[in-house]
Amino acid sequence: MKIAFYGSSLLSAYWNGAATYYRGLLRALSERGYDITFYEPDAYSRQDHRDIDPPDWCTSVVYPATREGLLGAVAEARNADIVVKASGVGYEDDALAALLLEKAAPDALTVYWDVDAPATLAELAAAPDHPLNRMIGRFDLVLTYGGGPPVVDAYRAAGARDCVPIYNALDPATHHPVPPDPRFAADIAFLGNRLPDRERRVESFFLEPAASVPRARFLLGGAGWDGKPMSDNVRYVGHVGTADHNAFNTSPKAVLNISRESMARTGFSPATRVFEAAGAGACLITDAWEGIELFLVPGEEVLVARDGQDVAEILQDLTPARAEAIGKAALARVLAEHTYAQRAVIADNLFHDQHSLRRRATMRERAV
Structure with missing residues (x-):
C-alpha cells in the first residue's frame, strides 16, 4: 500500500523531536512492504540543518512553505491508499488537514497522527472553535506516539472514531552502544x-x-x-x-x-x-x-x-x-x-483492518 505522510521533517531533527520517531517507524513500515512518500515544508531553517540524506526506504519531498507549495504537495494525496496528517507540521497545519481530507481518494484511509497529543489536546480544550475540533471526527483513525488511556479517552470524547497509541521505540540500527567520547x-x-x-x-x-x-x-x-x-x-x-x-x-x-x-x-x-x-x-x-x-x-x-x-x-x-x-x-x-519493528506490526495490522473497513464503506456508499 502507498502512504502519503505529511509531517514536520524527516530529514532534519533541528527543533524537531519527532524526527527519530518518523525515521524509526517509517523505515520499519517500509520493510513490511509499504511504499512511503514523506512530505515536509521548507520551514524553520530545518533544511539548513539536515542530519540525514534522503533515505532509500522512503521518498522525500520538500515543498516550499507557500500556498502554491502546499497545494502542490496536497495534490499528490489522491494517489495514496493511506493519507497521514501529522500534528505540528509547522506550516498552515489547519489548512493542510482540511485539504488532505478533501483531496484523499474516496476509499483511502485517512489518519491524524499526533506526535504531541498532550499539547494538542490542551490546545483543543482551550479553543472549542479550533478548526481541528471540527475535523477530527472526519479522520478514519487517530494515532498518537504516547498518552495511553488519558489521551485515548480525550480523543474519543473529542469525536475521534478511534484512537490508538503507537509508542516511541528504539531503532537498533541508529541507536546502540558505542565507546565513550x-x-x-x-x-x-x-x-x-x-x-x-x-x-x-x-x-x-x-x-x-x-x-x-x-x-x-x-x-x-x-x-x-x-x-x-x-x-x-x-x-x-x-x-x-x-x-x-x-x-x-x-x-x-x-x-x-x-x-x-x-x-x-x-x-x-x-x-x-x-x-x-x-x-x-x-x-x-x-x-x-x-x-x-x-x-x-x-x-x-x-x-x-x-x-x-x-x-x-x-x-x-x-x-x-x-x-x-x-x-x-x-x-x-x-x-x-520496544523496537520500531514491533511498533510497525501494530500499525500494519491497524492499517489493513481499517483500510478494509474503509473500502467496504465506500462500496456501500456507491451502491446506494
Missing part, C-alpha cells in the same frame, strides 16, 4: 531543547541539583539554553546532532530524561530520548510519570526521580557498577519489547 564525559547529562513547558522542570530536575552537588559534573545539550544562569559545574555544549546521540548517551555515568509539563501530567508518554538512551545501554534517570512501568522496571531498568533532590541523592549514591547494570538491563528490555 571525552567530549561528553560527565556524571550526568541532559539533552533537550529549551521550551516554555519544559524550562521550569529543567531548572528543578537538572540545574538545581547541579548547584547542590558542586563536585559532580553536569552536561547540558540542546538548543536555546544560551544565557541561562547555571552553576560552574554545568557544561553547556549546545545543539547535539543525531550522529552524536549515541556518544552523548554512553559517555556520562547517567543520562537524565525530563518530560515537558504536559507530557508528565498526562503520563504514558515516554520521549524518544528514553529509548535512545536505553538503546545505547545508558543508565537512565527519569522524572516520575504515570505509566513508566509499562516500558521499563523502576529500580532495575531505570531510576525514577520525583524531584531535584531525588536526582541529587540518586547521583551521589550511584556507583559505576550499578549504573552499568541498569544500562544493560534497559538495553535488553527495549531490544526485546
Whole structure:
C-alpha cells in the first residue's frame, strides 16, 4: 500500500523531536512492504540543518512553505491508499488537514497522527472553535506516539472514531552502544531543547541539583539554553546532532530524561530520548510519570526521580557498577519489547483492518 505522510521533517531533527520517531517507524513500515512518500515544508531553517540524506526506504519531498507549495504537495494525496496528517507540521497545519481530507481518494484511509497529543489536546480544550475540533471526527483513525488511556479517552470524547497509541521505540540500527567520547564525559547529562513547558522542570530536575552537588559534573545539550544562569559545574555544549546521540548517551555515568509539563501530567508518554538512551545501554534517570512501568522496571531498568533532590541523592549514591547494570538491563528490555519493528506490526495490522473497513464503506456508499 502507498502512504502519503505529511509531517514536520524527516530529514532534519533541528527543533524537531519527532524526527527519530518518523525515521524509526517509517523505515520499519517500509520493510513490511509499504511504499512511503514523506512530505515536509521548507520551514524553520530545518533544511539548513539536515542530519540525514534522503533515505532509500522512503521518498522525500520538500515543498516550499507557500500556498502554491502546499497545494502542490496536497495534490499528490489522491494517489495514496493511506493519507497521514501529522500534528505540528509547522506550516498552515489547519489548512493542510482540511485539504488532505478533501483531496484523499474516496476509499483511502485517512489518519491524524499526533506526535504531541498532550499539547494538542490542551490546545483543543482551550479553543472549542479550533478548526481541528471540527475535523477530527472526519479522520478514519487517530494515532498518537504516547498518552495511553488519558489521551485515548480525550480523543474519543473529542469525536475521534478511534484512537490508538503507537509508542516511541528504539531503532537498533541508529541507536546502540558505542565507546565513550571525552567530549561528553560527565556524571550526568541532559539533552533537550529549551521550551516554555519544559524550562521550569529543567531548572528543578537538572540545574538545581547541579548547584547542590558542586563536585559532580553536569552536561547540558540542546538548543536555546544560551544565557541561562547555571552553576560552574554545568557544561553547556549546545545543539547535539543525531550522529552524536549515541556518544552523548554512553559517555556520562547517567543520562537524565525530563518530560515537558504536559507530557508528565498526562503520563504514558515516554520521549524518544528514553529509548535512545536505553538503546545505547545508558543508565537512565527519569522524572516520575504515570505509566513508566509499562516500558521499563523502576529500580532495575531505570531510576525514577520525583524531584531535584531525588536526582541529587540518586547521583551521589550511584556507583559505576550499578549504573552499568541498569544500562544493560534497559538495553535488553527495549531490544526485546520496544523496537520500531514491533511498533510497525501494530500499525500494519491497524492499517489493513481499517483500510478494509474503509473500502467496504465506500462500496456501500456507491451502491446506494
